[in-house]
Amino acid sequence: DTAVSQTPKYLVTQMGNDKSIKCEQNLGHDTMYWYKQDSKKFLKIMFSYNNKELIINETVPNRFSPKSPDKAHLNLHINSLELGDSAVYFCASSLYNSPLHFGNGTRLTVT
Amino acid sequence: DQQVKQNSPSLSVQEGRISILNCDYTNSMFDYFLWYKKYPAEGPTFLISISSIKDKNEDGRFTVFLNKSAKHLSLHIVPSQPGDSAVYFCAASSGTYKYIFGTGTRLKVLA
Numbered sequence A: 001d002t003a004v005s006q007t008p009k010y011l012v013t014q015m016g017n018d019k020s021i022k023c024e025q026n027l028g029h030d031t032m033y034w035y036k037q038d039s040k041k042f043l044k045i046m047f048s049y050n051n052k053e054l055i056i057n058e059t060v061p062n063r064f065s066p067k068s069p070d071k072a073h074l075n076l077h078i079n080s081l082e083l084g085d086s087a088v089y090f091c092a093s094s095l096y097n098s099p100l101h102f103g104n105g106t107r108l109t110v111t
Numbered sequence B: 001d002q003q004v005k006q007n008s009p010s011l012s013v014q015e016g017r018i019s020i021l022n023c024d025y026t027n028s029m030f031d032y033f034l035w036y037k038k039y040p041a042e043g044p045t046f047l048i049s050i051s052s053i054k055d056k057n058e059d060g061r062f063t064v065f066l067n068k069s070a071k072h073l074s075l076h077i078v079p080s081q082p083g084d085s086a087v088y089f090c091a092a093s094s095g096t097y098k099y100i101f102g103t104g105t106r107l108k109v110l111a
Helices: none
Strands: A004-007 A010-013 A019-025 A031-037 A043-050 A053-057 A064-070 A073-078 A087-094 A106-110 B010-014 B019-025 B032-038 B045-051 B056-059 B062-067 B072-077 B086-093 B105-110
Touching (some): A010 A019, A019 A106, A031 A073, A073 A087, B010 B019, B019 B032, B019 B086, B019 B105, B032 B062, B045 B056, B072 B086
Parallel strands (some): A010 A106, B010 B105
Antiparallel strands (some): A004 A019, A019 A073, A031 A043, A043 A053, A064 A073, A087 A106, B019 B072, B032 B045, B032 B086, B056 B062, B062 B072
């Protein structure tokens, strides 16, 4: 009965590779997000989708491409991975002006 | 530009006493504020929220206070328990889907 689930939990890869992180929510929320927690532990919003439409796109390199096939799923594809992409990526979902519900994160390590 | 700040990176409190975590914000358009708790290797978990039309909201041992004129909110935990030891994040939004998070305060409750 996991509310927001993301896979994989850990991802170790080499520079230059392409990788994807998947996220699914079963809460019936209409909005999904990707947040990045960097080495300084800042939680920064990257993207947000409402009913499959992109509504927030922060200053993120275009190597990062989110895709929302339906309201319950939001995937993140990253091309040409760089060392600086190493971080923990959190997926979240919500209704309008309501608390975010987070997944348990994907720790990405680029070597 | 950090719009939401938590100036205390860490706090230690004796079990049974009150824990007070503070958060300051700069954007006067923020009208919805939240507190999250985060354990290691897990996603942030929603604790309590407050709308800008209120100055206090209480839920069990947790109370959030909002001082709009000072652009300050605080989370009180009474009584503190060892299981409360975690990193606490405050967050704010301005009627959009964008939630801005503070940098977190690590609370340690000593038995």
